[in-house]
Amino acid sequence: MTKTTSGNFFEDFEIGQVIRHATPRTVTTGDVALYTALYGSRFAVQSSDAFAEGLGYDRAPIDDLLTFHIVFGKTVPDISLNAVANLGYAGGRFLSPVYPGDTLSAVSEIIGKKENSNGKTGVVYVRSTGYTAEGTEVLDYVRWVMVRKRDETSPAPIPVVPELPESLDPISLGNAVPLLNQSAWDDDLAGSHFRFSDYAKGEKIDHVDGMTVEEAEHQLATRLYQNTAKVHFNQHTEGQGRFGARLIYGGHVISLARALSYNGLANAFHIAAINGGRHVAPLFAGDTVYAWSEVLDTAEIEGRRDVGALRLRLVATKNRPCAGFPLKDTEGKYQPDVILDFDYWALMPK
Amino acid sequence: MTKTTSGNFFEDFEIGQVIRHATPRTVTTGDVALYTALYGSRFAVQSSDAFAEGLGYDRAPIDDLLTFHIVFGKTVPDISLNAVANLGYAGGRFLSPVYPGDTLSAVSEIIGKKENSNGKTGVVYVRSTGYTAEGTEVLDYVRWVMVRKRDETSPAPIPVVPELPESLDPISLGNAVPLLNQSAWDDDLAGSHFRFSDYAKGEKIDHVDGMTVEEAEHQLATRLYQNTAKVHFNQHTEGQGRFGARLIYGGHVISLARALSYNGLANAFHIAAINGGRHVAPLFAGDTVYAWSEVLDTAEIEGRRDVGALRLRLVATKNRPCAGFPLKDTEGKYQPDVILDFDYWALMPK
Amino acid sequence: MTKTTSGNFFEDFEIGQVIRHATPRTVTTGDVALYTALYGSRFAVQSSDAFAEGLGYDRAPIDDLLTFHIVFGKTVPDISLNAVANLGYAGGRFLSPVYPGDTLSAVSEIIGKKENSNGKTGVVYVRSTGYTAEGTEVLDYVRWVMVRKRDETSPAPIPVVPELPESLDPISLGNAVPLLNQSAWDDDLAGSHFRFSDYAKGEKIDHVDGMTVEEAEHQLATRLYQNTAKVHFNQHTEGQGRFGARLIYGGHVISLARALSYNGLANAFHIAAINGGRHVAPLFAGDTVYAWSEVLDTAEIEGRRDVGALRLRLVATKNRPCAGFPLKDTEGKYQPDVILDFDYWALMPK
Structure with a gap:
């Protein structure tokens, strides 16, 4: 055995x-430092103990x-x-x-x-x-x-497919955020003067910047998460596999796109829910990731006057800037350079 | 908008x-660990809480x-x-x-x-x-x-050029260093028996070692600093740009050269002032950085018997060892493999 | 001078x-995070303060x-x-x-x-x-x-060769481990139900997975350890040296192999002693490391009922899976893709 x-x-x-x-x-704060080094994230709440404490957190989450x-x-x-x-x-x-x-x-x-x-x-x-x-x-x-x-040859089981929500109800949002001391929210330090009410359903934002990914970076990230999926780490086998290269952990793409989205969504400080997400195409080292967002919806959260919720579609591409908001072709299929279609609720101060 | x-x-x-x-x-200490991993710095004050506390710091700065x-x-x-x-x-x-x-x-x-x-x-x-x-x-x-x-086509403004000091006055140095308990300075642990009085104006030191830089390294560093300059991160655009490659953040070079300078300046534990600095030529991944130093001046700091100040020129090169102290050609222009000319005051125990 | x-x-x-x-x-915990990112280690005692504290440690060592x-x-x-x-x-x-x-x-x-x-x-x-x-x-x-x-031309000194133990006596083991509260050892969280008594002398375990090493990774690791050996860092000289490439620090290989050994030895939570070790062949960036282990011996530790000791041979290879347990050829020489032969005592809960 x-x-x-x-x-x-x-x-x-x-x-x-x-x-x-x-x-x-x-x-630990060691993980936090590595996360910053891997993605360059700049959201103030997660970057600064002082900023977070002023708002009502114990420290930076x-x-x-x-x-x-x-x-x-x-x-x-x-x-x-x-x-x-x-x-x-x-x-x-x-x-x-x-x-x-x-x-x-x-x-x-x-x-x-x-x-x-x-x-x-x-x-x-x-x-x-x-x-x-x-x-x-x-x-x-x-x-x-x-x-x-x-x-x-083993027989097929009786199929069981769970019913899954298309999106989370706004009432379920915000549990990971204390009631914020709104007066402590400093737009200069946060990096944007655009608050919840400045965003409208249907609005699209090109996050402009691109980030090229190296093998060492995604391997460091994926090991940091103690994720052991073989396809991310073994060039000896993957070089002979279906892609001829190590596949980058899909979560690495989500984090890159989220960090890029700071430019345009600097006050969207918290991911309150993941409605859905698909890794549409694989990413490999040497590729450059770009991203854009669409405001799918806006919502009040019952009982909270401090923050509102934006339902955002976060789309990442590889080797293609996003000024044209690339997504699907006329037949409804994802364009070939789209790699991520991610639907989440973000919270933003009012 | x-x-x-x-x-x-x-x-x-x-x-x-x-x-x-x-x-x-x-x-955080996470940033400190990453800094060590990125440059291999070995100055004892910044590396050891115990060493720093013995001298009078709260802990390792x-x-x-x-x-x-x-x-x-x-x-x-x-x-x-x-x-x-x-x-x-x-x-x-x-x-x-x-x-x-x-x-x-x-x-x-x-x-x-x-x-x-x-x-x-x-x-x-x-x-x-x-x-x-x-x-x-x-x-x-x-x-x-x-x-x-x-x-x-916009009109030129009235030019305003500030008067800048060629170097900082020694009296302005040392504010970031507590009065040191000199008896706690252990040369073996610090890595050198050469103290302030052992260095003389005009002395040149070849730091011997070389360090090759990888794309992942400078990207991790530059993101750690939340520095967003596009030229450092985007191969998709920079590959078609003036250099055909991502440009390495100039500060990465300063840190590499400073870490290399430990070999010859191990007791120069603190940068008290930056008199001036120029990034003379760009650095790219795959290049190997070497460094040498010249003692431009030595100075007492009024009111302090624990430390003296060395004014140091720190020169970094790429792909060229520094035994010959490369700097400028006969016409006064920087030699092509010189990448950094950095002028600073360092403190050293007496 | x-x-x-x-x-x-x-x-x-x-x-x-x-x-x-x-x-x-x-x-610091920064070093711990980097260590995890570099090797993907998953041993519960070192990964979780809560797990370690439950056993009797002050926190995760x-x-x-x-x-x-x-x-x-x-x-x-x-x-x-x-x-x-x-x-x-x-x-x-x-x-x-x-x-x-x-x-x-x-x-x-x-x-x-x-x-x-x-x-x-x-x-x-x-x-x-x-x-x-x-x-x-x-x-x-x-x-x-x-x-x-x-x-x-300097004369040869009188040779002095110390007598070295072939292995550590089991009685010397366990000093770095408190007496464990055995009831707190949770096999699900630790990742394996195999305890000390499940392993037998002579047993061989293929650790299955492979890990490809990048230049940035081994340089980050080796600098983190403030190890300054030139061969690991300087492509400008090593590119013209005996291997034509930077040599990876041997300890990096030990850590990679040890992390891979989690798959099969998840409860071998502590290295109590290093009996011997040899870096049989060099490793370079781009190579993929695999590993296997052999149980060389099992031992009780006098005075301890909580843990037993496994003497393990940990063998690492490059670019060669270890299902066949590669080691030496018929003439007793290491096979060319074997890079590490490491003999250590690990502790495992009973």
Whole structure:
């Protein structure tokens, strides 16, 4: 019997199965510094203890996506080591601020599975929850992945496909943000004078800048998240694989695009929910990432006068500036240089 | 109206204008670790809490150049996003030690501007000040940059060129260093038995070692400083630009040269002032940086018996060892492999 | 007289000589984050304060190899700057846990030297000890290096070759581990249900995964350890040297292999001793590292019921998967793609 984990295959997942993932991880200011070095993020709340404390936080919370990546990374050895593709996200909620010193763990429940018609793979739906050592839930989200079958002759299970929300209800937003002392919000320090009321549904913003990704960078990032998916790290095998190159972790793209979005959305300080997301095309080292955003909706949050919510579509491209807001072609298919279509709720001070 | 910042052009700056920069930044031991990983710096005061505490510091202060880069980085989106060149520095003073936990912000005043004869660009002079959340000034310095005009037909302003000191007066040095408990200075741990009195004006030191720079390294560094200048990050555009490659942030060169200078100047533990500095030629990934120093002057600091000041010229080259102390040719022009000519006051224990 | 250190040559070392090394170094959570980013290590004790505290640690200790690399790095300027090769390690003991906030220094004693028959080089044996600012010894080990002679005509010294243990006695193990509260060991969080009694002498484990190394990664790592050996950093000279490329610090390989070994040895949470180690062949950027382990022995530790000791051989290869457990050819010579043969005691909960 081998002591080595080779990951789960499609047949190994059962509806209702709960998996407690290894390895608990204490988040530190070291992680925060690396996150800044990897993406150049400039949102004031996450960058400055003084700014955050003035608003009512205990100190600067870590970037929401750092929380996401760490929780996601824990699920990889059990959920997606044999994944062919990470198909999508839905229903992601940020439930509590995470501070340096907090220890994050993750647990997942299998909530759906459906074999593909080719009989070789299937789709597994998983709800994963990140929580602290004290038991506080900080994040939950659903993702679905295409996983290989161990044995192509094994019978197809009865398909179970969970009903997933197209977007989170605004009432569910803001749990990870204390009631803000609005007078402490300094637009100069935050980097923009545009507040919640300055944004309108349908508005599109080109984030202008581009960022070229190096192999060392995405490997450092993905290891920082203790994400072990083989495709990101092994040129010896991936060089002979379907792409001929290491595939960059999709979350790296989300973080790059989010950091680029500061230019135009500097006051969108918090990701309150992930409505959905798709990695439309792969990214490789040497490519340059650009991004643009569309305001899909704006919403008040019941009981809160300090912040409003913007539903944003964040689109990333590779090697293509976004002044023309590239997305889909006339047949409704993604244009070839679009790599990410990400739908989230951001909070912004009023 | 766009919500995206495209930076200021020559016409946008007014004499006396004060700009409060985004984003405040809490410095942490994570930044210190990254700084060590990026440059391999070995000065004992910045490396060891125990060493620093024995001398009279609260704990190990962060590297002076880390303070400089973070303050500089904040000024970029407002001052030099449309800069053609960062022409020089003068009058830089380190005013207070910076410790992990301090939050740094920056403010700049426009103190001069002068259009170039080509009518396309102009030089803007800026005094920038870095300060903590408690209001303590930690650094100020002047730099001047060549900036594009938005409109080449706009009239030239009346030229204002500030008078800048050729060097800082020794009496202004040492504000960022507590009175040292000299008996705690351990030469073995510091790495050299050469103290202040062992150095003489005119002495030249070859720092011997060379360091090759990778794209991932300078990008990580420059993002760590939240410096957003496009030329450092975007191969998609820079590959078609004047150099065909991403330009490495000039401050990265200063930090590399300073770290190399440990071999020969191990007890020069603190940069007290930046008299001047010029980035003579660009550096690109794959190049190897070497450095040498010349003692331009030595000075006592009034009221201090613990430390003396060395005025040092720090010269960096690319792909050329410095045993011959390369600098200028017979016509007074910099030799082509010289990339940095940096003039600073360092403190050294007596 | 030069102020620059050019390192010691074979003639400079004397038996019994004690060298106090520069630079003391406070270890921080920043270093821990970088270590995670560089290797992707997932051992729960070092990853989670909560997990470690539950067991009886003050908090998460730093990775044993991070301690090793920092102590080793300090010895380089004095011991191995002119080394032709780092020939081996023996008798390494981890004596006390190291926590973020501890300041590490190193001292070395020359315990042997023997000139090689070529008259150009010799082997120097050194015992190095790492200790905290409070004087607690945290690590000692012997290494021997081949060092150039300054002058090939200088006479050969009387050879002194120390007797070195083939392996550490189990009774010497465990000093860096508190008595563990065994009930707190959570196999799910640790990542494996295999405990000490599940491993048997002779068992071999293929760690499956491979990790490709980039120039920026090993340079960041080696500078983080303040290791100054020229061969790791200077492409300008190494490109014309014996390998045509920068040589990757051998310790980087040990850490990569150890991190890969988590898959199969997730509960082997602590390196208690280094019995021996050899860097069999060089590693260069672009190579992919794989690893396998063999259980050389198992042992009880007198007085401890909480943990047992596994003596492990950790073998790393480049560009060759380890399903076949590659090691030596029929003539007893290492196979060409084997790069590391490392013999250590690991502790594992019972």
